[in-house]
Structure formats: C-alpha cells, structure tokens
Amino acid sequence: MASWTGASTVTVQQAKKQLRTRIASRLKRIPSDSVHAQCWNSANSLGHPHAAEAVLARLFASPYWTSARSISCFLSLPHSEIQTDSLIRHALRDGKRIYVPFCPVDDKTVMRMVRLTDLDHFERLEANRWGIREVDPKEVESLEDDSDPEGGLDLLIVPGLAFDPYRRRLGHGRGYYDRYINQYCLDYPRRFEGKKAPPRTVALALREQMVQADEEIPTNEWDRLPDSLITPDGIYE
DSSP states (O other): OOOOTTOOHHHHHHHHHHHHHHHHHHHTTSOHHHHHHTSSHHHHHTTOTTGGGSHHHHHHTSHHHHHOSEEEEOOOOSSSSOOOHHHHHHHHHTTOEEEEEEOOTTOTTOOEEEEOOSHHHHHHOEEOTTSOEEOOGGGGGGSOBTTOTTOOOSEEEEOOSEEOTTOOEEOOSSOHHHHHHHHTGGGHHHHTTTSSOOOEEEEEOOGGGBOOTTOOOOOOTTOOOOSEEEETTEEEO
C-alpha cells in the first residue's frame, strides 16, 4: 500500500482524478435492479435473499439512527449509488428533522443544510440535469438551516464515489463535505457552547463502490473519514 504522507496536494489530486475516472466507468455498468436490491424496500419487493443485510436496513437498525432527532442526508443520483429517497421518506414519516444540502450556483465553495418542512415538500423537489432532486433557490432563505442555536445535527449521511474498508472516502471532486465537516461540524463545541457533540458521520456504499485489490484511495490532511461506513456486507467503524 502506497503512503501519501508528504505527497503534494497536486499529486494527491491527480491520483484522485484518475481513480474517479476508473470508478465512474465501473459504476455506470451496475444494473438498476442490483442498486435497488442493495438498498431497502426494493430488496424486500424483489425477494432478495439478503434483505436483512441491505444498506438501509443496517442503517435503520443502528443506535445512531434510532437516537438521532436531526439528520442531514444527501440527495442521490438516480443510479450508481445508494438511493436516499426511501431513507428520507422513512425519516420524515418517523417525525425526524431532515436537512438536505443546498449549494449556490454562484459560489462553488459553499454548502448549506436546509430543513425539509414535510414529506410533501420533499416530493415537490425537482430534479436537476443530473437527475438529482434539489431545493428551489427561491425558497432557501425561508427554510430553517442547521445553524439554529437550539438544533444542530445528530447524524450526517455523506455521499461518495468510492470507499475502502478503512473508511477512506473518494468524493466527487468538489470538496463540499470535507469543507462542511471541517468548518462546521468540528466547530460544534464552540457553536453550541459545549452542549452538543459534532454529528456522527455515516457513509453508505454499494458493493461496487468498494475499491478493488489493485486500487487505493489517496488522502491528505483535509480528507475526513466517516465514523461509520455501511455496505450490504457489513459495517466498518
């Protein structure tokens, strides 16, 4: 295994770019029924023999999901990754507070977490050109965000393109979540005057998103490992 200690930022970024190209090509070939079978409801409806091991089933059975009151969850692509629509519906029906990311088009460095008002609000979100649901920019300022002094997040569910058993994560290249965790989540003790710990971070992965024996995820000091990585085959912590 190569060591990335001391490697330049340029070297790490180039290695990440090459791995993204390789992983993305592989993920495009995943059949849609395989993606669904590795999630939750579709696993049951397809009679999947390992429905109890599906990713969302593992998440919903976890103590950090059960105890969480406020959860941030990414809005998924319609393919190539764990589908979060059913996760968000499940949480809203259970009365949990759900926050989703909003990234202004005029500032590629900013990501805010804004709260969905209810299930109907979620169902009204329109898909962008990549098929990802997104919050209407016109309504963002009217929505509660995670800076509420009485709130804060308990659980942050993060996306990723690829992962390894050491919980290293290869993102999509914009750095939104690493910046968000570094700038906001790790600052919880100050923001909430010592009354709230940083949210637990959890990544969800398809089997095909786990790197192969000849692949390695390069990292630097800015990369944040999720506290837990949930796959159809187990939980890495």
